[in-house]
Amino acid sequence: MKKFEVDQNGYYGRFGGAYVPEMLFANVEELRIRYLDILNDSSFQNEFHALLKHYVGRPTPLYFAGRISDKYNTRIYLKREDLNHTGAHKINNTIGQILLAGRLGKNKIVAETGAGQHGVATATVCALTGLECTVYMGKLDMERQKPNVERMKMLGARVVPALSGNQTLKDATNEAMRHWINNPEDTHYIIGSVVGPHPYPDMVARFQSVISEEIKTQLFEQENRENPDYVIACVGGGSNAAGAFFHYLECEEVMLIAVEAAGKGITTGQSAATIALGAEGVLHGSKSIIMQTDDGQIVEPYSISAGLDYPGIGPLLAHLSEKERVKFTHVTDKEALRAALELAQLEGIIPALESAHALAILSELNLKKSDVVVINLSGRGDKDMETYIRFINNEK
Ligand SMILES: *Cc1c(COP(=O)(O)O)cnc(C)c1O
Numbered sequence: 001m002k003k004f005e006v007d008q009n010g011y012y013g014r015f016g017g018a019y020v021p022e023m024l025f026a027n028v029e030e031l032r033i034r035y036l037d038i039l040n041d042s043s044f045q046n047e048f049h050a051l052l053k054h055y056v057g058r059p060t061p062l063y064f065a066g067r068i069s070d071k072y073n074t075r076i077y078l079k080r081e082d083l084n085h086t087g088a089h090k091i092n093n094t095i096g097q098i099l100l101a102g103r104l105g106k107n108k109i110v111a112e113t114g115a116g117q118h119g120v121a122t123a124t125v126c127a128l129t130g131l132e133c134t135v136y137m138g139k140l141d142m143e144r145q146k147p148n149v150e151r152m153k154m155l156g157a158r159v160v161p162a163l164s165g166n167q168t169l170k171d172a173t174n175e176a177m178r179h180w181i182n183n184p185e186d187t188h189y190i191i192g193s194v195v196g197p198h199p200y201p202d203m204v205a206r207f208q209s210v211i212s213e214e215i216k217t218q219l220f221e222q223e224n225r226e227n228p229d230y231v232i233a234c235v236g237g238g239s240n241a242a243g244a245f246f247h248y249l250e251c252e253e254v255m256l257i258a259v260e261a262a263g264k265g266i267t268t269g270q271s272a273a274t275i276a277l278g279a280e281g282v283l284h285g286s287k288s289i290i291m292q293t294d295d296g297q298i299v300e301p302y303s304i305s306a307g308l309d310y311p312g313i314g315p316l317l318a319h320l321s322e323k324e325r326v327k328f329t330h331v332t333d334k335e336a337l338r339a340a341l342e343l344a345q346l347e348g349i350i351p352a353l354e355s356a357h358a359l360a361i362l363s364e365l366n367l368k369k370s371d372v373v374v375i376n377l378s379g380r381g382d383k384d385m386e387t388y389i390r391f392i393n394n395e396k
Contacts, residue, residue: 048207068342076373077222077372138166238316337353
């Protein structure tokens with residue numbers, strides 16, 4: 001067994017597992033028993049990679065960013081997940097899971113979404129395959145993220161408002177789970193990050209691992225070495241980071257850095273830096289590090305970037321932090337905004353606000369001229385233009 005692989009019971013060290021209500025046990029168990037055989041089957045792999053190539057547009061470029069390299073006096077490569085169909089890495093996972101749903105004989109899909117990015121990626125693959133799609137979204141989030149609601153509807157999905165609690169992601173997740181409990185025979189639940197009960201974290205990490213698989217090949221072509229000195233990724237639930245780190249976990253000489261959203265600052269109470277602020281607990285079906293009050297209530301997270309605004313982190317990432325294989329750090333809204341503007345003006349690339357968090361730590365690293373740094377550019381910034389325009393106007 002590889003060093004950071006999930007164990008028989010779905011644990012990474014003390015994190016992971018499958019904490020699900022009795023009523024969900026059969027669904028999760030079916031998935032646990034079958035997922036590896038399905039994923040490892042060559043016809044599945046062929047179909048998955050063909051869709052990644054011809055539909056998603058993979059491999060995404062590994063781009064040597066010359067002007068930003070000059071600025072930081074090092075060698076910086078950007079893994080361009082922003083160039084995927086639908087504009088981020090999330091589609092890698094939904095393509096994998098929609099094919100899996102077909103192999104499991106399911107013809108309906110349910111998903112939860114916060115900002116709507118995972119909902120759009122799910123609605124996209126449902127349209128692609130003709131499966132019926134229901135997406136739960138907090139009522140408040142539906143009001144805040146209208147364009148994504150419209151996109152999902154145009155793609156043929158049914159978007160159902162979650163009316164309980166704070167009417168955000170946590171409530172949408174609860175309702176999606178309830179929907180799955182009530183429709184176990186014909187429905188597959190597509191989770192959008194490396195979170196949830198086993199086997200979801202492992203399954204999603206495997207689908208996203210195509211990112212580091214490509215980096216290895218592409219870096220060898222350009223630098224004559226497969227391993228960079230650094231790989232840097234932002235972390236919400238942890239799926240783009242897990243994908244960018246996956247094939248480097250055993251290569252101890254590669255420094256892996258995960259960047260969380262500090263929001264307005266980690267001492268302000270308006271933050272989403274789970275590793276910095278959280279403690280062990282159970283959320284969405286697995287044991288991990290989560291942001292909670294002393295009596296175990298989930299703390300409502302905050303980040304300017306909707307994709308990082310999550311009160312937990314996947315169990316693999318929690319384990320990698322504890323074992324000090326991945327170094328965790330965090331940057332504020334302001335720092336991320338500045339980094340986005342810098343990338344736009346030095347390279348002509350407008351990143352997603354999430355990805356801008358990964359860029360923002362460049363100035364804090366002690367980089368050498370000969371270092372090779374790979375930054376996972378998880379998504380593009382079109383969806384964040386309103387926020388960027390407001391920032392630019394305030395800076396003037
Ligand atoms: C959703 C999202 C993230 C955060 O999710 P992870 O599972 O941590 O990768 C990061 N970047 C973009 C562009 C996203 O859409």
